[in-house]
Amino acid sequence: MTVDLLLGLQWGDEGKGKIVDVLTSSYDIIARFQGGPNAGHTLEFEGNKHVLHTIPSGIFHPKAVNLIGNGVVIDPVIFMQEIENLAPYNINFDEKLLISKKAHLILPTHRLLDAASEASKGKAKIGSTLKGIGPTYMDKTGRNGIRVGDIFASNWDEKFQKLTNKHLEILKNFDAIIEYNLEEMERVFLRSIDALRKFNMVDSEHYLHQAQKAGKKILAEGAQGSLLDVDFGTYPFVTSSTTTAAGACTGLGVAPNKIKDVFGIFKAYTTRVGSGPFPTELFDEDGETMGRVGNEFGATTGRSRRCGWLDLVALKYAIKINGVTQLMMMKGDVLSGFDKIKVCTAYQTKEGVQDYLPYDISTEDIQPLYEELDGWEEDLTQLNEVTQFPKNFLDYIDYLEKALETQIKIVSVGPDRAQTIYR
Ligand code: GDP
Ligand code: IMO
Ligand code: MG
Numbered sequence: 001m002t003v004d005l006l007l008g009l010q011w012g013d014e015g016k017g018k019i020v021d022v023l024t025s026s027y028d029i030i031a032r033f034q035g036g037p038n039a040g041h042t043l044e045f046e047g048n049k050h051v052l053h054t055i056p057s058g059i060f061h062p063k064a065v066n067l068i069g070n071g072v073v074i075d076p077v078i079f080m081q082e083i084e085n086l087a088p089y090n091i092n093f094d095e096k097l098l099i100s101k102k103a104h105l106i107l108p109t110h111r112l113l114d115a116a117s118e119a120s121k122g123k124a125k126i127g128s129t130l131k132g133i134g135p136t137y138m139d140k141t142g143r144n145g146i147r148v149g150d151i152f153a154s155n156w157d158e159k160f161q162k163l164t165n166k167h168l169e170i171l172k173n174f175d176a177i178i179e180y181n182l183e184e185m186e187r188v189f190l191r192s193i194d195a196l197r198k199f200n201m202v203d204s205e206h207y208l209h210q211a212q213k214a215g216k217k218i219l220a221e222g223a224q225g226s227l228l229d230v231d232f233g234t235y236p237f238v239t240s241s242t243t244t245a246a247g248a249c250t251g252l253g254v255a256p257n258k259i260k261d262v263f264g265i266f267k268a269y270t271t272r273v274g275s276g277p278f279p280t281e282l283f284d285e286d287g288e289t290m291g292r293v294g295n296e297f298g299a300t301t302g303r304s305r306r307c308g309w310l311d312l313v314a315l316k317y318a319i320k321i322n323g324v325t326q327l328m329m330m331k332g333d334v335l336s337g338f339d340k341i342k343v344c345t346a347y348q349t350k351e352g353v354q355d356y357l358p359y360d361i362s363t364e365d366i367q368p369l370y371e372e373l374d375g376w377e378e379d380l381t382q383l384n385e386v387t388q389f390p391k392n393f394l395d396y397i398d399y400l401e402k403a404l405e406t407q408i409k410i411v412s413v414g415p416d417r418a419q420t421i422y423r
Contacts, residue, residue: 013267113132
């Protein structure tokens with residue numbers, strides 16, 4: 001049996017949560033493979049709106065098992081808040097939620113280190129969500145981290161204190177002064193650890209191997225986006241995990257030859273939250289309109305997202321790195337009413353015109369070159385099938401499919417589960 005992957009092709013917030021929720025009825029297991037509570041995945045259905053951070057987006061379906069993989073970093077405080085927020089849905093977490101023992105824990109001092117690191121960078125800050133992601137992955141690769149399975153160990157207290165003390169020493173080396181009440185943070189943290197102990201912890205790679213053998217259908221859910229990948233994103237303005245397809249192998253223990261479809265999600269335009277280069281970013285009325293109509297505010301931090309036209313140079317790169325087999329285009333409805341739709345097809349750089357993503361895309365050195373398509377006036381949000389699409393919207397989809405050499409299988413025309421059209 002095989003595993004399908006779903007991941008974002010831009011700088012995050014493409015609508016992954018919505019599509020995982022839509023696809024869950026065809027899968028037995030939804031497995032999140034990387035990232036942590038820096039993610040905010042929004043789902044809307046039957047008048048409910050819900051944002052998930054650590055819990056996979058299949059949790060609202062009656063049957064699917066949701067697995068938090070070893071590649072994820074978990075803040076028990078945020079995790080328990082998520083669990084509490086799900087109370088109205090009467091979900092049986094015993095049956096439906098599994099956590100890898102090998103997932104790493106975000107400690108209160110990881111969050112402090114994140115804050116100190118960002119504050120000391122001044123203008124050069126990454127624009128982190130400040131959830132402690134970078135410091136936790138640093139401890140993981142530095143072989144100092146604490147894993148979820150360790151909370152059952154007899155020396156848990158000692159481990160926790162040792163790493164906390166180490167962090168407090170490191171904090172002294174930062175120039176920036178950050179204020180905090182560690183005692184209170186630790187109190188809440190340890191209470192959440194107690195609550196976490198009641199959840200189902202598993203050897204998740206083993207569980208997934210058994211599931212594959214038994215013919216179960218598995219969908220791996222990515223967080224962030226390909227351009228935030230620690231290797232292939234716009235470094236250093238990236239997150240600290242492998243957000244691209246390979247991350248599902250290391251983040252779940254799934255072998256590369258077991259992966260079948262790779263679903264790549266993209267918005268019909270581009271957004272980015274936090275710092276870092278963004279060649280097609282708009283600072284005019286068009287960008288303002290995208291942000292307003294698209295309600296472009298971060299699901300985790302509430303910060304407004306920067307907006308711009310679709311960047312095919314970056315998108316083609318992401319499709320290659322991930323081996324995308326099917327595309328899903330989100331938020332086409334947001335572009336209704338634009339007279340002309342622009343698409344960046346190449347960059348003008350100091351070296352000449354380039355149609356692939358260069359080493360450094362810092363905005364000063366790069367000018368996006370655009371092609372223009374005719375826009376459409378019609379509201380798309382009430383449409384149910386492709387035959388109802390306005391001609392210019394269909395032309396936009398056809399144009400993108402040709403340019404990207406990949407089929408666009410799903411077109412999303414609104415935030416609700418029902419506003420999803422298959423082609
Ligand atoms: P994720 O992090 O990739 O899961 O995406 P987010 O949830 O952070 O951001 C996507 C936002 O767009 C959410 O507010 C969704 O409810 C919303 N959304 C998803 N698909 C569509 C769509 O097709 N049209 C519109 N207008 N909104 C959408
Ligand atoms: P989802 O899964 C959008 C961005 C932050 C910052 C950079 C590093 O909802 O798509 P970090 O907290 O990881 O240290 O931040 O990455 N970022 C995201 N942007 N969506 C996300 O997740 C993001 N997770 C992190 O804004 O620029
Ligand atoms: Mg998001």
